[in-house]
Amino acid sequence: MPLRLDASAPGFEKEFSAFLGRNRDTDENVDRVVAGIVADVRARGDAAVVDYTAKFDWAGITVDNMRISDGERSAAAEKVPAAQREALTFAARRIEAFHRALMPKDVDFTDATGTRLGARYRPVDAAGVYVPGGTAAYPSSVLMNIVPAKVAGVGRIVMVVPTPGGTLNPLVMLAAEIAGADEVWRIGGAQAVAALAYGTQSIKPVDKITGPGNAYVAAAKRRVFGQVGIDLIAGPSEILVVADRHNDPQWIAADLLSQAEHDPSSQSVLIADNAAFADAVVRAVEVELETLDRAEIAGASWRDNGAVILVPDFAAALPIVDAIAAEHVELAMEMAEAEALSEKIRHAGAIFLGRHTPEAIGDYVAGTNHVLPTSRAARFSGGLGVADFLKRTSLVACTPQSLAALGPSAVALADAEGLGAHGRSVSLRMGR
Amino acid sequence: MPLRLDASAPGFEKEFSAFLGRNRDTDENVDRVVAGIVADVRARGDAAVVDYTAKFDWAGITVDNMRISDGERSAAAEKVPAAQREALTFAARRIEAFHRALMPKDVDFTDATGTRLGARYRPVDAAGVYVPGGTAAYPSSVLMNIVPAKVAGVGRIVMVVPTPGGTLNPLVMLAAEIAGADEVWRIGGAQAVAALAYGTQSIKPVDKITGPGNAYVAAAKRRVFGQVGIDLIAGPSEILVVADRHNDPQWIAADLLSQAEHDPSSQSVLIADNAAFADAVVRAVEVELETLDRAEIAGASWRDNGAVILVPDFAAALPIVDAIAAEHVELAMEMAEAEALSEKIRHAGAIFLGRHTPEAIGDYVAGTNHVLPTSRAARFSGGLGVADFLKRTSLVACTPQSLAALGPSAVALADAEGLGAHGRSVSLRMGR
Structure with a gap:
């Protein structure tokens, strides 16, 4: 029986609070294991990725078959029945249409002082998409990660997916094809996240890693954050x-x-x-x-x-x-x-x-x-979207006149903060 | 002498790549120390925060004087000379104006199938802003963190700032006042980040933590990520x-x-x-x-x-x-x-x-x-903005007719993924 609470009953607050505080994550000390794997992949590259993949997913892995060729992918994708192919294509089109509506607009205006101010959104160069393997290999998740990256304009989309026993999931391969993955690698776990973040001899590093995974994948994403961007931890x-x-x-x-x-x-x-x-x-x-x-x-x-x-x-x-x-x-x-x-x-x-x-x-x-955000993360986070694959650059352009309007306040604040060169870079240009 | 490179010279690629690879961060094993501090604050709350603050910042700290009262804040802020006050106010107004232009627009439309789709941005309930203390206590950083939170509509803005020797920085206090901090606490370091993330007996937890800090603060932010949202690691x-x-x-x-x-x-x-x-x-x-x-x-x-x-x-x-x-x-x-x-x-x-x-x-x-993003993080991240204090909620509303249009594809995909209840929740509503 599930827990049963009555909001009108005495003691509800306490029971509800205990319910909220329950931890459904089973993190434990995966952190230590993951730190070792990430360090090893950074040090040994491909060889480490192959070793861990052989251990956890598929004994047949080699540096040469690590990447799924376009031919292999198409051969697997062709096995998908027409009805499912149509459903996936229908879903991809709808996801694309909605995510186009989410695209942020650039900002660019000249204010009353004559200063031009702007904010410009550009895609990351390369995104890595983690797709879980085995029973939890969901083609819909492939679309949900890759289509927004594509809409954002990402030039290189790298998908990783473990293939237990070496078997490709036809639906996942078809989804990668429909969504437009540029590379697909048959690797997973913390080793795949480390390879995407730091690169190996054969895998070029990416700038952002998204996608759900188990506790090891989540811990690895958290660990490489800063080296690359990551999405929410699912x-x-x-x-x-x-x-x-x-x-x-x-x-x-x-x-x-x-x-x-x-x-x-x-x-x-x-x-x-x-x-x-x-x-x-x-x-x-x-x-x-x-x-x-x-x-x-x-x-x-x-x-x-x-x-x-x-x-x-x-x-x-x-x-x-x-x-x-x-x-x-x-x-x-x-x-x-x-x-x-x-x-x-x-x-x-x-x-x-x-x-x-x-x-x-x-x-x-x-x-x-x-x-989407889980474990109460909706308090501070939304779901995956185009913004995850974009970054904003600010633009400022002063004229000599607008610098004269803004400069004195900048100099006053630089002085107050004891940052002399900050002040001087402004005052020299005001002829002081 | 700084390094000198010539892009036309042979060997440039190699030298430039070595230059890029230089690590200016001095992280080392702060991680272990920070893990201990965070765990201690979670376990002992205020008492732990007071202990660490007494050790690192100010021997005079107690649970009772940990929060800077509005009176103390005003008294300190009044010491700021008029010219600096004006410059800070001028800066705050300009930051506010630009960040208003960054506010994302809600999306809400009904598509050809009759399905209503939306994305709605709402502020986090509470934001914690970390302000470094001592020599690096910059009033401008107070504005840069708090003003965007205010523009986003955050209801409770909690500022933490260590006060070495117990002394309040008048400019920082004035900036907090101008920007509109709701609470100011004289605490810093990993202990302040842990207190903001998990709460203590006297400090209510927040949903998002932003602001720059030293390696300990950065490591603490990384550690509490997931419990709360964080901005980029500066x-x-x-x-x-x-x-x-x-x-x-x-x-x-x-x-x-x-x-x-x-x-x-x-x-x-x-x-x-x-x-x-x-x-x-x-x-x-x-x-x-x-x-x-x-x-x-x-x-x-x-x-x-x-x-x-x-x-x-x-x-x-x-x-x-x-x-x-x-x-x-x-x-x-x-x-x-x-x-x-x-x-x-x-x-x-x-x-x-x-x-x-x-x-x-x-x-x-x-x-x-x-x-703004440092250490090449501009590849995947923009600077702090209103989006850091907002989160997006998706909205979907089907009519019986639009469900009839979308449903068959959803059922096909649920079947393909082996998720029976997913399919059934749709097919039951289609009368199947």
Whole structure:
């Protein structure tokens, strides 16, 4: 049974706070292992990458077959049935369209003093995209990482994906092709992140690394941050469904299970304003679990990390929603009510409005990104987007007249800070 | 003497690459010390913060005087002379105006399928701003951190600043007042970063931490990343001046020294297309050093980390400029030429155009931010801005009809990925 809380009950604050404080990450001391791997890849390059890959993923790896050739990729991609190919292409087009709308606009203006001020966005030269291998190899994640990089204008997109047993995943290869990866390497883990960050004899380094991975990949990304840029550190998936009693309990049960089925450490939370409806959803979850392929994973997640929170009304749900700051928030109610409620939510990775917007639509074809902040990171971070593949350069241009207007204040502040050469670089130009 | 390189000489690539590879950071094993401090602050809260502060900054610290009261702050701020007060206010207004122009626009549209898609920017609830203490306590940095947070709409801005010997810096206190800090605490180092990230009995945690600091502060920010958001990790300052022979060598010398005077590990590089002019600048640097207050620091930086690079023409300078990816790039030439060259630069924190735009203008009053990427981070990062204090939430709303249009592709992809509940959450709503 998932945890059950009642927002109106005495002691709720304390129980809810304990629930929030639960740590679903299993970090432990991967940090030490990862530090060793990163240092080794920096020192030995390809040889180290091959050694770790042989140990963890595939004994057949060599320096020569480390890169997946375009031919191998196409051969694998051709195995994908037409319906899936069409669905992937459809998804890629929608992701591209939405991310084009996210492109920031350059700023460039001349102010009243005659000083030109600007901010200019340019893509990083090269981006590395980490794609998990094995059972968690999701073609949709390939699109979600590569398409925004492409929209941003990144010139070189390098994908890494471990291939356990040497087998290529046709869907992942097709997604790489559709999205436009420039290079694909069959490597993963901390060794792949280190190779992307520092480069090896055969892999040229990149400037930014994105993409989800296990605890080792996350620790490696954190470690190479500074050498390269990284995106957010993804933790276990989460969904928070706020649902009124007019929903079909079965629909809501499927929504809760859609994140629970990712991983036993995923988290699904239902906020309901009606106890009988909440009970009906809990029963529907059990029924769904009877036929679900990934019932074992989903069931464990629901029992160990799930929660049902009863509220007197949805206004009372707002502080709870913001405190959880979930990756996905579903507002399953009449659209007008969902819209009004969504306006008041401060922290969420993505919000899905109304009765006909299951979160899974956002995982695949809505067009929005499914790489979203987890573990309360929505308090300070949004999902992956074009901005992750762009950087801003400031521009300043003074005329002799505008320097005369700005200069005296600059000199006064440089003096106040005791930075003589700062002041002099300005005052010399003002003829002082 | 600074390093001297000639881009036309044989062996340039190798020498330049060695120059780029030089590590000016002195990280060593601060990581281990910082891990201990962060863990201790998490465990013991205020008591740990007081202990470390007493040890490193001021023996007089107690839990009761840890927060600087508004009265203390005003009393210190009142000591600032009128001219400096005016200069700070002038700077704050210009920084505010420029950062308002950087505010991202929300996206919200309904596409051809009838699906509403959106991206909404909201401020973080609370931001922590780290301000270094002692000699490097710069009021301008207080403005550069707090004003963008204010423009973004952050409700609670918490400033921390170590006060060696217990003394408040009047200019820093005034800057905090002008910019609008909500709380100011006299703490610093890794202990202050840990207190901001995790909270203590008296300090409520924040969601984002920005601001420069020494190696301990940088290591602490890296360590708490994930618990809170952080801005870029600031390293030693850099300036790259591209100057033709029509410049006054004295002006260019002052520009080079304006970053050299920050720290012995700062880096100033001159790219010139004329050897006689480069020689004149090198001589002018020596002359300037004779009277500069911070000559010892600036001289050490120039000798140990400075460089003069001769190029046949400025087109040949472009790959060098991009490879250095400097924090500050000055294009000291006719404005039209500077504008044309700036368009071709891919990697720079900020570009200063023409003969009358010394970099120091950007440090104080241009309005652009002076917290900028160092150590080649301009390859993947811009400077501090309003975006650092905002986060994006995606919005998706389907109608029954638009779900019918999107749903089949979502189900196909969910099936392909073996995620049954994902597919079911969609197909149930399509009546399947």
